Amino acid sequence: MTAKGKWARGIPPRFFAWIIKGQLAVSERPGGYARNHRQVRRKEEILWLKSEEFTRVVSLLASPHNLHAYDELDVVWAHLPFGVHDDPAVVLPELYGHLREWLGAGERILIHGEEVNDRLMGVVAGYLRWSGMVASSPQTIAVVEQLLHRQMGPAGRELVALAPTLSGAAATLDQPG
Secondary structure, eight states, rough: OOOHHHHHHHOOOTTHHHTTTTTTTEOOTTTTTTTGGOOHHHHHHHHHHTTTTEEEEEEEEOOOOOHHHEEETTEEEEEEOOOTTTHHHHHHHHHHHHHHHHHHTEEEEEEOOOOOOOOHHHHHHHHHHHSSSSSSHHHHHHHHHHHTSOOOHHHHHHHHHGGGGGGTOOOOOOOOO
């Protein structure tokens, strides 16, 4: 492979991991977060997403920073802001409903926040719980911790606990046992 060909494929976003193999993944914001953000890296990471045939990038950032970069590289995106002051009971049912629809249509999706942190872990674990893909909250937490190679803190665990109570949930509440 030529150098040009290799670079044309781009590079994976930092902390990229599959949540549902071949369908749903997470990563840090393409290009990095906050002061570490680099425009060249962002372009390389978006090129990689295209080369890996992602059909949609979902940004959970509170602001619309850098969404134009997806347009410039012809990548479909959705901005579903989930800021620290947003009510999860309002934001997550909409997000989860879209994910169910997009995944059901065969899309390949990357979700990102500023970084891969407890909140993003809780969002994707909450989706697994909300959709009924995983039977209990403790099991869901363990699965996502294993996939992302890090422990989920209280902020993420709260989102997982909330998931089965949200509108549209296929999951039922955890039974004591």
